[in-house]
Amino acid sequence: MTMKLVVAIVQNEDADELIEGLTAAHYGATRLASTGGFLRQGNTTIIVGVPDEAVQNVVNIIAQHSHSRRQPVTNPFPDNSYVTPKRTGNPIDPLMGQILSGGTPEVQTGRATVFVLNLDRYERV
Numbered sequence: 001m002t003m004k005l006v007v008a009i010v011q012n013e014d015a016d017e018l019i020e021g022l023t024a025a026h027y028g029a030t031r032l033a034s035t036g037g038f039l040r041q042g043n044t045t046i047i048v049g050v051p052d053e054a055v056q057n058v059v060n061i062i063a064q065h066s067h068s069r070r071q072p073v074t075n076p077f078p079d080n081s082y083v084t085p086k087r088t089g090n091p092i093d094p095l096m097g098q099i100l101s102g103g104t105p106e107v108q109t110g111r112a113t114v115f116v117l118n119l120d121r122y123e124r125v
């Protein structure tokens, strides 16, 4: 049987409901604490190993239980450690400009970021 690994990055707020949806449909899932590279805030990565033919159903469940949100961006840098935009070219620079002048910018997140990987082997030993 050919298997795939579905890797889904979702917002923490959606993780409980998504895990419930997957387990209710009898898919085994593992939940990992993760951190977004851009916002540097916590998110949740869920991995699900499934036969090829179940992938679309799993992706549908992920889509059904995850939501796009406007998320406030808080300063991810410890006090005074932010290097000025000219030197970093970091894509967070425009937002840092607003944060450092007292604003609270927001980004519109996606619902979920999903990767589907081929699995060489799956076994429970």
Ligand code: 2BA
Residues within 6 Å of the ligand: 009, 035, 036, 037, 038, 039, 040, 041, 043, 091, 092, 107, 108, 109, 110, 111, 112, 113
């Ligand atoms: P973060 O990297 O913390 O990104 C959170 C949200 O910030 C993104 O939501 C997007 O709305 C915004 N954002 C990210 N990069 C940006 C940039 N250069 N300029 C402006 N806004 C930006 P999503 O796109 O829904 O991503 C949610 C999370 O999914 C990400 O958290 C990251 O943990 C993961 N992710 C997204 N794309 C990925 C990829 N290609 N590879 C691995 N992980 C990815």
